[in-house]
Amino acid sequence: MSQCANAIKYSMAYNGFDFNGDYNYESKDKSIDITQCYWRAKVESYIEQDNKKNRDSSNNVTIDDYNQFKELFKNQRCHICNARITWKNKPTLDRIDNSKGHSKSNVIPCCLYCNVYKANRDENQMKLMIQLRKYALFKQLPMTLTSDEGYQLLRKGITGGLSNVMHRYNIAGETRINHFEFDQENKCVYSVDSDYIQTHVVQLDFHSQYPSVMSGEPNMLNPYTNHIIYMPAQLIERITDQDRCRQLIYDTNRFSEDTLVIDKMLLFVAEIKGHIDEKYLNEAINWGPILRNIDITTNKETIDEFMYNHLVEHKLPHDKTERKLTNLVDTNNEVMPFNNYYLWQLMDTCHLIIDEIVSVTTFSKHSNFNSFVKEFMNLRQQTKDAKNEGLGQFCKLILNSAFGGDALNSEKYSNTRLLSANKTFVQHMMNGFIHSTELNDDLYAVQVDKESCRCNTCLQVAYFVLDSAKFRYVNFIYNFMNKAYDLSRMHFVQSDTDSLTYAISGDVNRGPDQLFEEVIKDQGFYDRYKDCVYTDNGQKQILHIDVEKQGYNCIALSPKNYIINDEIVLKGEILDQNPQINEQTFIDNINKGTITTVVNTTLSQRKGTMSRLQIERNAITGSHTKMIVLPNQSCLPFINNIKADRYFIKQ
Secondary structure (H helix, E strand, C coil), X not given: CHHHHHHHHHHXXXXXXXXXXXXXXXXXXXXXXXXXXXXXXXXXXXXXXXXXXXXXXXXXXXXXXXXXXXXXXXHCECCCCCCECECCCCEEEEECCCCCCCEHHXXXXXXXXXXXXXXXXXXXXXXXXXXXXXXXXXXXXXXCCCCHHHHHHHHHHCCCCCCEECECEECCCCCEEEEEEEECCCCEEEEEEEEEECCEEXXXXXXXXXXHHCCCCCCCCCCCHHHCCCEEEEEEEEECCHHHHHHHHCCHHHHCCCHHHHHHCCEEEEEEEEEECHHHHHHHCCCCCEEEEEEEECCHHHHHHHHHHHHHHCCCXXXXXXXXXXXXXXXXXXXXXXXHHHHHHHHHCCCEEEEEEEEEEEEEEECCCHHHHHHHHHHHXXXXXXXXXXXXXXXXHHHHHCCHHHHCCCCEEEEEEEECHHHHHXXXXXXXXXXXXXXXXXXXXXXXXXXXXXXXXCHHHHHHHHHHHHHHHHHHHHHHHHHHECHHHEEEEEEECCEEEEEECCCCCCCHHHCCHHHECCHHHHHHHHHHCECCCCCCCCCCEEXXXXXXXXXXXECCEEEECCEEEECCCCHHHCCCCCHHHHHHHHHHCCCEEEEEEEEEEECCEEEEEEEEEEEECCCCCCCEECCCCEEECCCCCCCHHHEEEEC
């Protein structure tokens, strides 16, 4: 499904493509200055190619021709696409007569891309592939990664959507609004109950979270790049020079609304180590804005004795190291990558101090997914108005899975070569050797590690969608909620990829439909920005938010395991088959630590025989190890260099 949706997305981005169009693009990259080692490798490769095809190689270009071809590559263009030869657009020699070898009189400069697609292909097919590449460069559309460093950075740094719980027990008329407090002098953290009593809970829904951030639609709540979240196109370079890195990270043009200035800016992914300034930690500790994976050891020293004792008593997994996505207020003394929007948000709003910069990888940018997102969002709203649930669900699936095709792990890490016995023997002693198979007396199929990874998807798009979604989430909390509402009268309950639940102390004489009306602290700010945040009459709008649920109580035991208004969310369980799961089940787990099991019945077919399977498993465990859980059911973020025994409940 994700691949089909992805294909629709890119077909609409390429909607203006013309097979015979003029898409000449003048690259600003430096001309290539080939080295002798590079030329030697090319010469040996040409000889090997010609010998395999039984072509005469006696008059081939030689190592002595280095200076001549060095100048040729520097000054001439590709004879097929007319592009300049650069280090990013690497050169080779194209044979004029394919029946002859690589002699001086039979070769002409050509870029490697064109040479690959010219080989033994129909002229129209070759032209199509070359025109598509020129169009992508001309329109700044995403292209697959060719840099192994860039691939490793994005693949290792990619993180999904967050699901977390901050306050587990939220009952109207009983629960006090709670907040967290960092004691800078004593280096400890407190959970503090206020005098405000909860009256209701509200759950917000981020409309089409991933499609919204790739839409390229302006939104006034976004302070950067003229209020638009751009998507990455081609990877440009990886920078390690500290001055250049800082120039990009701290570029004041990020606040510009001048399109000419913004057009010249690049997107980037920065590998940094940092922390939020202790002076401002209490502004961030209630909902840690750094959403990243860390290794969490489920022992008493890390998760504190309350949750640890619960795990031990009920024989749940403990004393193990788990890698989990959670809310943080520092990078856990680790180097972590962030895209430019997310990093700017952490710096400007959350007072992140960058302790170390490892690298900055730059990308060109575009907003060419706009037509795809707008068309399917409009169609989804039309089907909703017409009560066409089938087509509406189709549009929802297409929108929500469109980014997934770019994140698929379809890379190939090995390559197979046909080599002689002597070269196979040499290959056995190389680091990249994997396996060899004898085909005949002097021919072997040798499997080796690829020198560079070939990534068949635009992984940079998937990375930016996920990180920009986190930026949108944090931006909404810190630049709207925290400014518009009185935070002393509300606390976070739980968050998911595209939803957020608050417990609120409002008017005791009104029901949950009062929403946030009684806790507005800055009416002018609220009125100025509400239209670019909330939707009208439940309409599905890009980069907007709506109320999904409202009620009196919410018990959230762990991520994706909560109940609001008798509506249960329990990931992986079939609730219709397990009526024993109800509100009392959640309350018993809070009060007594009761573990509840479920039996899921499914059908399975094996060797033509249909079987009915019943699987019993734990459903309600109360295990929550992404945060430090205290006996008052508040869940606090991990802070580097502060042990779990320094977390207290302030009486």
